[in-house]
Amino acid sequence: MISLADRLDFANEQKWQKAWQDRRLYDYDPNDTTRPVYSIDTPPPFTSGDLHMGHVLSYSYFDFVARYKRMNGFNVYYPQGWDCQGFPTETKVEKKYGRKPPEEFRKLCVEWTESCILNMRAQMQSMGFSADWRYEYKTMEPSYHKKVQRSVLMMHKSDQIYRGEHPVFWCPHCRSALAKTDTDDIERDTQIHDIKFQLEVDDVKGKTALQHITIATTRPELMHACVAVLYHPSDERYKNLKVKHAITALGVKVPFKPDADVDPAFGSGVVMCCTFGDKQDVVWMYRHKLPIIRAMDDAGKLLNAGELNGLKVKEAREKLIEKFKAEGKLLSSKPLHQVVKVHDRCGNAIEMALSWQWFARITQNREKIVAAARSMKWHPSFAISYLEDWANYVEWDWVISRQRVFGTPLPFWHCPKCDKTVPAQEKELPVDPPHMPARACPTCSTQLLPETSTCDVWVDSSISPLVISKWGEDEKFFKRTYPASLRPQGVEIVRTWAFYTIYRCNELTGKPPFGELLLNGNVLAPDGKKMSKSLGNIIAPDKLQADYGADAIRLWAALSGAMAKDRPFSYQDIQYSKSFLHKLLNAGKLVQKAIEGYVPSAASDTAHLRPIDRYFLSRLNEVVAESESAWQEYEFHRMTKATQEYFWHEFCDYYLEYVKYRIYASETSGAQALASKRAAQFTLYTIYSTVLRLLAPITPHSSEELWQMFATNAQDSVHLQIYPTSYSKFDAPETKPAGLLLAKVMAEIRQQKAAAKKPLNSPIARLELGLTQDELSSLPSIEEEIKMAGGVNELVANKSNEFSVLAEWGAA
């Protein structure tokens, strides 16, 4: 007999993880054409160095699915990748090593990232996640760059990607473009100035008249870049006026237009639109197709501002205010509390600056993207609304270029003379234009300028379904694994990862990238707030694992309620999970002892099943059916809950007590008792082994450890078994009244023993039951259980309208 572990602890989990790896249980077989393929486009986590609870939750979810599908006969393809590039890594590396030349810096970034991966991979493995590591990918690898660059070239060829001049967040201090994530919002006090403009209006006589108008601004120094004056379309003051144009305080004629984004209640209700004060100005610029005036240079010094050229913002503002005051154009100045964006690293205010960037055409593809998204199944269904809202809202195209070092180089050259863009050849990929020999323009032979920008990290990650399916590399592999069967991911990146992936993969292959999406929410701290370093409420998975084990954490994840909802981490829930596993182990010990030497033989054993056996098998069948429907909708908590309730509070609390007397029967007990024993053994065996299989995807280590009592050889594994399906032969609805009555009587017996402060095994001399006619007819089939499990010597039943149980203890 194989002895079970004394405890289901960390050491056992590691033992099994190693065993599964050695036995290659997670291997996808690309040559197997008999089993259907199930491919999972797993999220590549950003290589920060540590997994957090959000990772643990979401990775548990799709590991459940992967294991479940394997047990259902699928050829599961479950690769795991890493999202390596981006600003946070650059920041960390720069902090550690200081500024370095680009090539050396890149090397340090790679080194740092590799060390992060080493740790995170070990964490994933220790959670029992069943990825096939032979297909691991890293977005910083040349092979990955090659695919990204190929996708970019193809989209450039189909005119989905273009180069254009566009305002971006710019730090004049660091002279660098920034992503929104590189910015912080700070509050500060400033002045808002009312300044006199003029309107040229057609009056009633058809003549042109001048009319004063007041605009309010906090940025008068940008007035030289003012390209329009805007008012709200319902503004009574202007909606019926025939305005030719507005004239700024600098005497420049600009259009006067209605726009719903103008707040009629703020300031003077009229706003000057400059290129550029803030993001709203950019929105207006595109919406009204306004010309662009470059307001300042890279260092934040004014341009195109006449006598103010070369001045810094602050100096220019002071000078201009003086000038307007002198000219009588400054009507008033009031204090204003405002929020401004600053660069998170240097703390300086950010400007919008015009620069040449690369873009992808998402605005003209809204409908197409939404249609592709709708062709997939979303769990839960409301999550698709995040994507639809975003698609409808997006104002301008996706800026895919970043001025960074640690990223995928954009594979382009540019001719300074004829303005031609020259893409790299597909056969030379991957390329790094700035570090390659000079090349000449095919049209004018001028030496081309290499593109120095890198790709936005979402450009990398938005082709993950193509990368894992060996797109453009292995057609056979691709056909089997693309589209991915499942895309699991966090709800917070629907607008980025899901959106960009659907857009790009659909453009590149003509096929939507996934069959189904499974959305998960975030894990909050026990206090209900977001986990954050500053609040000091972070729960580290490592620590949790040392205290509770991977299976308890996985069980907690499975029970963590509905999809795509945030939920606080709860120690009481994980404590329950741990207790359950303990129960599973102890019941396993009893079952193992009970079935010692038993060889299953359904035919002969089922013939001697007692009604109570059939009742519990029937209940098992109901649980299996519940599990089947729950898996269809990825409702892990429903499936797990049903199994746990049945196992603990029906099977353990009742059935095990009912059958103890039968399994204690020995050779001398007679043929009938032995037949009954074998029927009990059959039932114990069936129920317990089924529960282990039901739970195997959720608690792989514990299930495997306990499965060993049924193992026929050293290679046997619960994960190689077929997942339980309902078995109509076990249905026995006719046993239900007896099963319920027995539980009711036993509960009453226990209650009376408790009330009398007697141990549960204390004997009852005489038990008198008051039962209805229906109950009386069920009684004979369970009389034996009442007597044996209740310790009842003499059992008497009378007909009664009211259920009653009277226990007489007899002489002590």
Next chain:
RNA sequence: GGACCCGUGGUGGAAUGGUUAACACGUCUGCCUUACACGCAGAAGACUGAGCGUUCGAUUCGCUCCGGGUCCACCA
């Protein structure tokens, strides 16, 4: 400000257009019953955020309000 999600016993959280609204943790009372005291048996504890409406009937459907959360936007 916009979109979406949520508001159920002390805590965390299921479920349902209709008899006493799961379950877990915690609390209280017993019980060391040869699998388990990380256990067993009991018990207490909820007018299901507030108000309207639909309905024979709502905690479940609709509206309004209050409160919480997430994402997005944010003010010239």
